[in-house]
Amino acid sequence: MAAPEASDSEEEELGVYGTALEPLLEGERIKKPVPLHEQTVKDEKGRYKRFHGAFSGGFSAGYFNTVGSKEGWAPSTFVSSRQKRADKTVLRPEDFMDEEDLGEYGIAPKEIITTDDFASRTKDKRKEKARQIAGAAASIPGATALDDLIAPAKTTIGVELLRKMGWKEGQGIGPRVKRKPRKQKPDPEVKVYGCALPPDGSEGSEDEEDEYQPENVTFAPKDVMPVDLTPKENVHGLGYKGLDPTKALFGASEEHFGLFTDGSEQTSNLLGDLRHYKGRKLGISGQAFGVGALEEEDEDIYATETLSKYDTVLKDEEPGDGLYGWTAPKQYKNKKGMEKEVRYIGKILDGFSLSSKSSAPKKTYLPPDLPRDYRPVHYFRPVITRNQNPLLLQALAESSGKLDSDSTQQSRHTLNASQRRELLGETALKGPSPSVLAYLSEKDQERIKDVKQAAEQQLKTQTLPQQSLNSSSSSSDGAHHKWQIVSGIATPGSSDFKPFAKNPEKQKRYEDYVESLKQERKDAPESCLDPGMTEWERGREREEFFHAAMLYKSSNSVLSSRFIRAKHEDDTDKVEVPRDQENDIDDKESAVKMKMFGKLTRDKFEWHPDKLLCKRFNVPDPYSDSSIVGLPKVKREKYSVFNFLTLPESATTTVTQTTDEKMHLNNNPNKPKKPSRWDVSDKEKKKKDSISEFISLARSKVDIQQQPPEPVADDGRRTNEPLHNKADKESADQKEEEESRPSMDLFKAIFASSSDEKSSSSEEESDEEVHQPTSTVPNPENTKHPNPTDDVQKCLAVTNEPDLLPPLLKEELDKGEEFGPKLPPVSSSNANPKHEPVPLASSLEVCQKEKHKKNKEKHKTKREHKHKKEKVIIT
């Protein structure tokens, strides 16, 4: 619109609206516009839009006046085979509809719409406005009101739910509150027309009236009046709304039709007042409607206004009713009680009240007076950090002359924590030395030193010629600066850094050196060097010490920042063993003897099942917050066999203990002998399978015996291969062996040092060794067949079922790893039953003995059986 004016001045400032016309080609004639009557309407498919209506009176029902396609309904071929059944198609109305019908304005719009049930009760603003306009424009104003009348009484789900919960229209939502019944605000639906009367101060006084307040009566919370934030789109005056015919017609005239309806409480409460004395009013009322005949009084319907109600000057104070800048006529509150509300307009939280006293004003302090010659310019001093090159440091120090030898005057930024601590006079933290080298094992430290020294040695030989030339000169003047630098570096903690530990004298000199640095004695470095050394050596050592001090410093600060001390020491010497051990078996043994089962024989442990196991068993995890699985473990000193021995005393049994034990034994001769665990029937045979029994036995018998003991039962797997060369170790006298056991010390000597298990298990191996030849040979007498003496048996087994034999043989070979109660013998079902009956009993016995012998748990009985077996074999 403003284009013609602007175009001649500057084109850049043109505001362009709309689509530009295509630029005309040269020589092209300007197209004639198509006259209106020749213009046609086409749809998006290029079809002429004709007025045909299938469902919605759309433009193109079907295909150009037909249906479906060009050919009309195309019959769909019906194919159904055995493999592929034709599926039944259910035709829905949509199948007969056109796209337009499914569009936004069709009868079956395919878009997500809120159904009436879930629609919010607040009216659609657009619709309402449209209706209002319609109502205003209609020949009979308010005719649309009939629509409201006929509208089905449909409540939304939300409202229904609320009602079920006890809500009533007009109430607010929320828990009931105990308060004075307030006059209900006018329903938000109720529009107020006409000019609002200015609020007067009567409101506050009315509130203060002491009304009768029944106790334990609660009230629904106030309904919240939503703030209307509709943008003003019309050209009416501010806040004007046309007359709502619905309100005008139907008795809603009880309310005052205020022109200015805002959400503020003040105005609405005001209206309540008004309503109060106005009484019931019928008919249309409002601005310019005048007073009807039924009105009793000529009210201030015309809302005479005086200029005095408006602001003439801008006041610093906000009016206090939240209507800042609102041009509605109003009266400012001048009541004293209103004062507080003036200050604070926000919502006051429950349980809080505005304070009557205003807080003291903030005290302000004047800025200090500046000296006259103050220039507000800041010079930055060069910050020297220790990480920098010492040479640079040195250069800086020399150039500036500022960096004195006084290291305490360094910038506070260059201090490290320990220096600051010193300055502040705090005590040092009691912690481990922060040097990583300290954590290294001695061996490693040694190695590092070796490497370092070797390198130094190499360096020495290389640089010998040059160094000898300039060492004296450099040492004299350079040393001064050097120790300056180092003095700030070597901290008291450096004592645990021993770079020259290999050479104690040198280390001593180095410590002196560091010490002197700390004490800042100028001659110190020189004095602590070995006077017996040559000049060059001294210079060399000085260099070394200097570097060592530097190295210590850097490694200290850099490395210690990278590493943290381990929370738990991981010592490989320790082993985890269950915290609770099943305690001494002796008591239990006697309890079992006396048949006193119960508390005496029972051990109860805390046991942590795996989480997953609990889940699989559908059982809540009893220790849901612990990560332990199984029995709680504790760490024991060292990995040794003795950790697994259940000893009431400490594992280190001394000779005195054993003698005591022996005496005890002697004193109680009627003490039952260690009962046999395996076969109770023959008591004379000792049983040694339980470790504790074994150990206690061992303790009771001090007699030294060369018979090595049996290994603990805990290490479930044992070597099966016999050691033939150990056979001679077996002592000849078996009976004596049964009576006497070696002392504990011998066991310890054997176990603690034995790296090969074989030596410990030699006994039963030797035992086995005797037995082995017989077992390796598929001798039917040794097999577990119930009739081993029968030679026919073997032949039968081979001939009748040859595939059965190999496993049997294999089993024989494997017998060595059998523990616990044996399985009954394989009685081959194919074995001829005729052979079975006769020798069954005796063969069984043999069998059992055989098995006994093979069982390592019972080496005693084994031995016994072996003899028997041999006899049997011989016989």
Place this chain on the structure above:
Amino acid sequence: MAFPEPKPKKPELPKKLLQDLECKQGAVRAVRFNVDGNYCLTCGSDKSLKLWNPHKGTLLKTYSGHGYEVLDAAGSFDNSQLCSCGADKTVVLWDVATGQVIRKFRGHAGKVNCVQFNEEATVILSGSIDSSIRCWDCRSRRPDPIQILDEAKDGVSSLKVSDHEVLSGSVDGRVRRYDLRAGELYSDYIGSPVTSVCFSKDGQCVLAASLDSTLRLLDKDTGELLGEYTGHRNTAYKLDCCLSEDDTHVGSCSEDGKVHFWDLVEGSLTLSLPVGRGVVQSLSFHPSEPCLLTATEGRVQFWREASHAEPVAS
């Protein structure tokens, strides 16, 4: 018109031999009823596991896949799966219908003596002579056990699982009960190597057979001795014990070729069933009826009460 309640029938014990199955799988190491007692499993020393209908005496299926003797087997609650264990140190999960191996759990260091499903067949528990009980997960594909219960000091000879407990008998002479719900382990010292343990049907008692030829009935909660049953011979072999279907009697195999039954309360020997000449190595009592399966040498016998009427003589 109120009839008097019929007198409760006197509990009967299986005395009548109905079937004698020739299993043809070497020695029968164990015989086990399935969960409802309609079928049974026999574990053979020829590496095979067989499924039978003992009532009819028919062989239903043979499961082969073990590398060595099968020592124990159990069926799942829904009869869809079997688990077995053997001297090849493995625990095998089978599909009943197809006879295929579903999983093979390796990890035991020695022969696996006993195996049990948990109640929902989600976990297999196996006890081995390596003195550990391993809990294998059937749900996940993880090859290692959920948990290893290695509290035993010697081989685990017998194992039973209830809804929240694992009962194990070990050669170290202890009966251990792991209570998952309470998170506790109760260890009862028996003194003699335990060969077989079982829960009573009411879940209050524990029966333990040991190599001193004694059965002991212990109170589960306190560990007190409720009864002691002797008379049979069990000094060398791992023999089974059982309780009758209504907890009235206690039964045990014996090495003298018999099966002995004692009155649970009185402790008196009520029945001595001559089964065979060899050692009766395994037995299984029907879960709800007075039926008994015994295994001796290569045969399995099916016993019923004397009053049992045979349905149809086939």
